Amino acid sequence: METMGIIAGAMVAAVFGAGVWTLHLRQQRRVEALEGRLASLTAGISLLTDTTETGLRDIALEIGRLSSGPAVTRPRSRATTHRRITGAAKRGHSVQEIAASEQVSEGEVTLRLSLATASEEPRAALR
Numbered sequence: 001m002e003t004m005g006i007i008a009g010a011m012v013a014a015v016f017g018a019g020v021w022t023l024h025l026r027q028q029r030r031v032e033a034l035e036g037r038l039a040s041l042t043a044g045i046s047l048l049t050d051t052t053e054t055g056l057r058d059i060a061l062e063i064g065r066l067s068s069g070p071a072v073t074r075p076r077s078r079a080t081t082h083r084r085i086t087g088a089a090k091r092g093h094s095v096q097e098i099a100a101s102e103q104v105s106e107g108e109v110t111l112r113l114s115l116a117t118a119s120e121e122p123r124a125a126l127r
Contacts, residue, residue: 058069065103085109 088098099106
C-alpha cells in the first residue's frame with residue numbers, strides 16, 4: 001500500500017512538474033517576443049533621434065549662414081563655380097566641405113561633379 005502511495009505521489013509530482021515546465025516555456029516565449037518588440041522600438045527611437053538631431057543641426061547651420069552673410073549677394077558665374085568645385089574635389093575635399101565653402105547644397109556639388117566626370121569621359125575616349 002505504501003508503494004502505491006509513493007507511486008501516486010510521484011505521478012502527481014510529475015504531472016505538476018510538467019505543468020510548471022509548460023508554463024515556464026510559455027512565459028519564456030512571451031518574454032522573447034517582448035524583447036524583440038522592445039529592440040525594434042529602441043532601434044526606431046534611435047533612428048528618429050539621429051534624424052532629428054541631424055535636421056536641427058542643419059537648420060542651425062543654415063540660420064547661422066544666412067544671418068552672417070550679406071543680405072544681397074551677387075550670383076556667381078556658373079563656370080567659375082564649376083571650376084572651383086571640380087578643383088576642390090581633385091584636391092581631396094569632401095562633398096560636405098565643398099558645399100559649405102561654396103554655400104550650395106551637397107546635392108548640387110554631387111551633380112556638378114557627376115557632370116564633370118561625364119564630360120571628361122567622351123574626351124578621354126577620343127584620345
